[in-house]
Amino acid sequence: MVDDHTGPAPELRSLRPDEWDSAYGNLLRAFGGLPEADEERRLWRELTEFGRFLAAWDGDRCVASGGAFSFRLTVPGGASVPAAGVTMVSVAATHRRRGLLTAMMRRQLDDVRSWGESLAVLTASEPAIYGRFGYGAATFQLDAEIDTLRAGLSVPDGTDDVRLRYADPAEVLDACEAVYARLVPGRPGMLARGPGWEKVGVLDPESERGGASPLQCVVAERDGATVGYARFRVKPSWGQGGPEGEVVLSALDALDPAAGAALWRFLFDLDLTSTLRMRGRPVDDAWQYLVKDVRRCHPALRDALYVRPVEVGAALAARTYRTPVDVVLEVEDAFCPWNAGRWRLSGDAKGAVCEPTRDAADLALSVRELGAAYLGGVSLTALAAAGRVRELREGALAEASAAFGSDPAPWLPHGF
Numbered sequence: 001m002v003d004d005h006t007g008p009a010p011e012l013r014s015l016r017p018d019e020w021d022s023a024y025g026n027l028l029r030a031f032g033g034l035p036e037a038d039e040e041r042r043l044w045r046e047l048t049e050f051g052r053f054l055a056a057w058d059g060d061r062c063v064a065s066g067g068a069f070s071f072r073l074t075v076p077g078g079a080s081v082p083a084a085g086v087t088m089v090s091v092a093a094t095h096r097r098r099g100l101l102t103a104m105m106r107r108q109l110d111d112v113r114s115w116g117e118s119l120a121v122l123t124a125s126e127p128a129i130y131g132r133f134g135y136g137a138a139t140f141q142l143d144a145e146i147d148t149l150r151a152g153l154s155v156p157d158g159t160d161d162v163r164l165r166y167a168d169p170a171e172v173l174d175a176c177e178a179v180y181a182r183l184v185p186g187r188p189g190m191l192a193r194g195p196g197w198e199k200v201g202v203l204d205p206e207s208e209r210g211g212a213s214p215l216q217c218v219v220a221e222r223d224g225a226t227v228g229y230a231r232f233r234v235k236p237s238w239g240q241g242g243p244e245g246e247v248v249l250s251a252l253d254a255l256d257p258a259a260g261a262a263l264w265r266f267l268f269d270l271d272l273t274s275t276l277r278m279r280g281r282p283v284d285d286a287w288q289y290l291v292k293d294v295r296r297c298h299p300a301l302r303d304a305l306y307v308r309p310v311e312v313g314a315a316l317a318a319r320t321y322r323t324p325v326d327v328v329l330e331v332e333d334a335f336c337p338w339n340a341g342r343w344r345l346s347g348d349a350k351g352a353v354c355e356p357t358r359d360a361a362d363l364a365l366s367v368r369e370l371g372a373a374y375l376g377g378v379s380l381t382a383l384a385a386a387g388r389v390r391e392l393r394e395g396a397l398a399e400a401s402a403a404f405g406s407d408p409a410p411w412l413p414h415g416f
Contacts, residue, residue: 010063010095012103015053020045022062023055023088030090031125037205047196052115053088054107056100063092064100066108069416072192073119076376076406077320077349078185080192084112084310085416086122105133109310109336118314119374122306123415134335135306136372139189139410140283143300146276148247148268152292155265158258162220162227164266169202169217175226176201176219179253180413187282188375189305189410200414201231201251211235212248218266220259228254230263234273243272249279251413260286280304282411283377305412307371312339315374316354317347322376324348325403327396330361331370339367347403362396365389376406 015023024041028034053067069085086108091100112120124130127137169176177198184190191197204215212233220228231250238244247267254260264287267276281287283301291297309315312331326346333339344357363380369388372378380401383389391397 009098010056010058010100012054012056012064012100012107015048015050015055015065015067017050019055019062020048020050023053023065026055026062026065026092027088027090030092034207037203037207040203040205043196043199043203052084052111054104056091056095056104058095061092063095064104065090066104068108068112068120070115070117070194071121071416073121074184074186074188074190074192075319075374076188076322076404079318079320080185081119081315081318082115082117083119083121084108084115084117085191086120087416089122101129105335109133109308112310113336113338118309118311118318120308120310122308123304123412124306127303127306130306130308131368132335133308134333134367134371135308136368136370136374137303137305137378138307138372138375139303139305139377139412140301141279141304141411142281142283142285142288143279143302144277144281144287145298146268146278146287146291147274147296148276149274150293151268151296153261153265153268153290154292155261155290156257159261159265162222162259162262164218164220164262167217167219169204169215169231172217172219172226172229173198173202176217176229176231176253179226179228179255182255183253187408187411188377188406189412191413191416209233210248212246215250218263220254220262222259227256228252228259228263230267232267234270236272243274245270245273246275246277247273248277257286261290264290280412280414282409284409305375305410307374309339309367309370309374310336312343312367312370313354313356316343316345316370317352319352319374320349321347321352321403322349322405322407323399323403325352325400327362327400327403328357328359329370330364330392331367332365333367336367345400360392362391362393363389363400364392373404375410376404377410380404 056064073083212235
């Protein structure tokens with residue numbers, strides 16, 4: 001039976017623990033209906049913060065859901081800023097075009113504001129959906145398929161001093177997580193992982209291996225301390241000319257160039273393999289500058305984290321700026337009208353202030369463009385070239401664009 005659009009509107013309310021299975025079932029159906037392994041399902045339920053999740057009900061059926069994890073997001077300057085990680089958004093196909101998504105987004109952003117979080121972030125299955133709610137693509141990532149036999153590597157001094165050893169991914173989880181935690185303050189877009197989130201990286205359901213091996217791990221050590229790790233799978237294959245196996249990278253983090261190079265060299269040199277596949281790496285990832293022939297790597301760019309300033313003043317004041325800036329921004333924000341108007345941003349590498357003002361505007365942009373530029377990976381100059389930012393005072397665009405930039409490039413290390 002197909003539902004029609006008559007009858008009472010679905011009831012939107014906070015999700016209760018006893019309703020989680022129904023809401024999660026609706027989510028899986030919306031994303032193709034494929035079942036998940038019990039281990040994966042249990043972990044996502046464990047991570048769910050029920051006071052931050054919504055669901056819409058038509059009678060006893062869940063027909064829409066959406067939630068927000070409580071994260072801390074690294075911003076330019078190294079500060080860790082509270083951010084709502086929007087997740088598990090779905091509307092049943094039988095209940096489209098009834099305003100459910102808009103109602104959830106409206107309620108959610110009001111909630112985020114009440115929680116005192118100045119940013120909302122998400123990864124988008126369909127990017128066109130979220131722009132109208134003020135989310136802008138703020139980080140990008142690289143996928144690659146590397147011909148390891150022909151690309152070659154040139155490694156820095158000290159690489160041979162790094163000791164590598166195989167380890168059970170679960171047994172070295174704490175040591176690997178400590179490496180990750182040390183890297184978080186140094187790159188905008190990274191998430192400080194709360195308790196339980198470290199387990200996401202070692203989930204290993206057979207249904208997601210795609211014919212490859214169970215998850216493997218190699219740790220890099222120096223003087224007895226863990227300085228890096230790589231998690232990966234190996235997919236054997238044989239052709240007429242011999243072995244054509246693939247290495248499928250899951251994660252790689254290292255505390256210094258030599259440790260990173262040792263791990264990359266290990267992955268390139270694995271016996272019976274000739275291809276290294278990776279997804280979701282930083283756009284400035286070191287392997288690009290270690291390979292001898294980048295044309296054998298076939299890099300591809302993808303969007304990753306979308307950022308939405310919920311409180312413009314607090315969000316802009318929470319980060320620092322690469323060069324001194326004093327600019328008045330005319331912000332358009334129809335969905336969160338408390339952000340609309342003129343804001344004076346004054347800041348430098350030591351800190352910033354952003355307050356409402358009646359002064360004449362120097363730049364005009366929507367909150368979506370402000371979100372895109374917020375982490376420093378998308379320049380205001382590029383947005384202006386696309387007609388998304390308007391310069392109202394000569395020189396203001398170059399000043400603000402330089403100030404907003406970031407080295408290193410922002411990066412989201414994993415989804416949520």
